[in-house]
Amino acid sequence: MCFGCGPANTKGLRIKSRVEGEDLVADFRPEPHHQAFGGVLNGGIVGTLLDCHSNWTAAYALMKARGLDHPPATVTAEFTVKLRAPTPLDESLRLVARPSSVEGDKVTVEARIVASGKTTATCRGVFVAVKEGHPAFFRW
Amino acid sequence: MCFGCGPANTKGLRIKSRVEGEDLVADFRPEPHHQAFGGVLNGGIVGTLLDCHSNWTAAYALMKARGLDHPPATVTAEFTVKLRAPTPLDESLRLVARPSSVEGDKVTVEARIVASGKTTATCRGVFVAVKEGHPAFFRW
Numbered sequence: 670m671c672f673g674c675g676p677a678n679t680k681g682l683r684i685k686s687r688v689e690g691e692d693l694v695a696d697f698r699p700e701p702h703h704q705a706f707g708g709v710l711n712g713g714i715v716g717t718l719l720d721c722h723s724n725w726t727a728a729y730a731l732m733k734a735r736g737l738d739h740p741p742a743t744v745t746a747e748f749t750v751k752l753r754a755p756t757p758l759d760e761s762l763r764l765v766a767r768p769s770s771v772e773g774d775k776v777t778v779e780a781r782i783v784a785s786g787k788t789t790a791t792c793r794g795v796f797v798a799v800k801e802g803h804p805a806f807f808r809w
Numbered sequence: 810m811c812f813g814c815g816p817a818n819t820k821g822l823r824i825k826s827r828v829e830g831e832d833l834v835a836d837f838r839p840e841p842h843h844q845a846f847g848g849v850l851n852g853g854i855v856g857t858l859l860d861c862h863s864n865w866t867a868a869y870a871l872m873k874a875r876g877l878d879h880p881p882a883t884v885t886a887e888f889t890v891k892l893r894a895p896t897p898l899d900e901s902l903r904l905v906a907r908p909s910s911v912e913g914d915k916v917t918v919e920a921r922i923v924a925s926g927k928t929t930a931t932c933r934g935v936f937v938a939v940k941e942g943h944p945a946f947f948r949w
Contacts, residue, residue: 672843672851680820680842682853702820703812706945711812712885713822713857720853745852749889755944804849804895 673721684718684764686725693726695764703758710756712790719780719792720748722764727776727796730768741798743776744805748794756782756789774798813861824858824904826865833866835904843898850896852930859920859932860888862904867916867936870908881938883916884945888934896922896929914938 672681686695697718705711728740735741756762766780780792799805812821826835837858845851868880875881896902906920920932939945 670842670847671845673845673853678842678844702810702818704818705811705813707810709944711857711861712888713813713853713860716856716860716888716890717851717853720856721851745892747889747891748852748856749887750856751887752885805846 671721673717674725682714682717682721684721686722686764686766688729691767693722693729693766695722697762697764698760699758699762701758708755708758710758710762712750712752715752715756715782715790716748716750716792718762718764718782719750719766719790720745720794723748723766723778723780723792723794724796726766726768726778726780727794728798730771730776730778731774731798734771742803742806743796743798744803746775746795746797748792751791752789753791754787754789757784760784769793811861813857814865822854822857822861824861826862826904826906828869831907833862833869833906835862837902837904838900839898839902841898848895848898850898850902852890852892855892855896855922855930856888856890856932858902858904858922859890859906859930860885860934863888863906863918863920863932863934864936866906866908866918866920867934868938870911870916870918871914871938874911882943882946883936883938884943886915886935886937888932891931892929893931894927894929897924900924909933
């Protein structure tokens with residue numbers, strides 16, 4: 670049901686992240702109501718795309734590092750978004766993310782949005798696997 | 810029409826920021842589809858609330874600093890969101906923001922979300938007034 674990546678959330682962004690080599694990638698087509706102003710994607714939606722996609726990147730990195738058969742439940746600790754150029758509203762966007770470090774329960778992920786071959790926004794986020802008892806533990 | 814603060818965007822967050830002393834504040838009631846998982850607000854929506862509200866804080870700070878009768882058009886350069894505790898989905902949230910520096914066209918803003926008296930998320934953002942010719946120039 671997650672606003673960013675929940676397949677059952679009909680009003681959400683329904684980000685579908687998939688493995689491609691060393692990266693996690695996703696393709697996203699914005700809707701008109703995701704705009705900041707005419708033709709430009711809202712910066713908060715930019716952040717939502719990068720945050721959710723990076724969280725899955727972190728979960729997958731921990732799954733591989735630990736040799737698990739499913740990803741652990743992870744949550745965002747913090748993320749920094751840099752808006753480098755207007756992200757267009759009217760074309761398909763590519764999300765690309767890769768873990769830069771895995772330390773214990775903590776994964777740092779670098780991610781970007783690419784539109785027509787140009788990086789319009791970047792993100793560095795820190796994500797943490799949660800333990801039983803945390804409100805996020807296997808709630809998604 | 811902005812997804813975060815546009816009053817005409819019926820599918821947006823419709824953040825209404827107002828001046829209260831030294832701060833800009835806003836009250837926001839999440840909708841069920843804004844969740845991350847049961848009872849908890851999505852981190853991307855947290856970021857969207859803080860980004861848009863901080864952008865208005867920056868525009869208002871420049872309006873005051875320059876003695877203008879309307880806020881200049883500003884855009885987000887970057888923002889960092891720290892999720893300090895789960896932000897609840899089922900209650901009214903208070904957004905609070907204040908500029909920490911104004912240097913030329915650039916304003917740094919510190920913002921937070923408060924739920925039932927507790928700060929659940931903080932944000933530091935940098936916002937820039939744009940000049941004629943920029944795609945954002947008086948487009949909102």
